Each structure stands twice: as C-alpha cells, then as structure tokens.
Amino acid sequence: GMTRTRTRTRPNLLVTGTPGTGKTTTCSLLVEATGLRHVNVGELVNTKGLHDGWDEEFECHVINEDLVCDEMEDMMEEGGNIVDYHGCDFFPERWFDRVVVLQTDNSILHDRLTSRGYMGVKLTSNIECEIFQVLLEEARTSYPEDIVVALQSDTIEDISRNVTILTEWANNWRPSGTS
Ligand code: ADP
Ligand code: MN
Incomplete structure (x- = not known):
C-alpha cells in the first residue's frame, strides 16, 4: 500500500519476450525449482476478465492494464512471484528485482508460432517484434539497466541453462538492506 513501506522477503522476477520465446515453459520449470509462484498474466486476464473486449485482428483480449495491476498489487507486494507476460512497460517499476527478456532466432520462432496456428498479420507482427527487439527495448526503457537481462531461448x-541461472539468482537473492 501507499502508507507503509515493506521489504519483500522473497524476490519478484519478470519473464518477458515475444510470444513463443518460451516464457511459460521456462516459468513452469522455474516454479518447480524455486517454489515461487507463477503469475501468468494472459491467463489472469482471461479468468478474471481484466480486459476491454476482443481484438479480432490479433485474436486476443485487449488487456486493461489498470485492472491487471490492481489485481496483482497485493501478491507483488508480498513477493515470491514469477510474472509471465509479453509486455512489461505498464507494471510498476518497484515490483521487480529482475527482468528477463527471452530471445529466439527468427526462423525458429517462425516455426513455433506457425505450429501454434499463427498466420497472417498475427504471425508477421510477432516475428517483427522479435527482429526489432521490441521487448528488450521496452524492458530497458522501463527498468533500471542493472536488473534487465536478455537470455537466448x-x-x-538453452531452457535448462536459463532455469539454472535464474534458480541460482532466486536462491541467492536477499532483501536490500541486509547482508
Ligand atoms: P511463450 O509462453 O513465450 O509464448 P511457450 O513457453 O508457450 O512460449 O513456448 C512455445 C512453444 O515453443 C512450446 O511448444 C515450447 O515447448 C517451445 N519452446 C519454447 N522455448 C523453447 C526452447 N528454448 N527450445 C525448444 N522449444 C521451445
Ligand atoms: Mn505463454
């Protein structure tokens, strides 16, 4: 809340990246390894109805960012979350101790998205999103430089290595102000 400051005892990690880069796969394995909570924002939007309708062109809900942040505030303040979403500029900066941007080779990503059934503008816009490193740029402009890390997926x-790196980070994390 706004009237008290509290230090998290467990870290909050954001895993972002273009759809298909492996966020949900990576987060699921990380949850098993660390015991942290998986917050899949896309699923939260769907199950709690935190959207302003359906986007016909992109075949997805139009996320209501304010509703999502309100819904997440208490658990983020508590700490111990791994947040999984293909966007990162609307979350409060203070929520996260680490921001991971997953990246995938264009042709590999193309195959993954095609087998997921993506076609037309939905396919090309996601491939362009990866080519132009949109999520890395978004993360770098939204969070302190020293907490943003790009990992190949x-x-x-790559997944095994990323899970190992991030599990080590989570286990070694200490609240600020303690040694
Ligand atoms: P996201 O949550 O970022 O959209 P997913 O975790 O759902 O991505 O992964 C999309 C698909 O690609 C899944 O079938 C998954 O098994 C596969 N995949 C993701 N990352 C990798 C990787 N590093 N190596 C091999 N397959 C992967
Ligand atoms: Mn996912």
Missing part, C-alpha cells in the same frame, strides 16, 4: 539446452 532457441533450444532445450
């Missing part, structure tokens, strides 16, 4: 080995 092309192969199963």
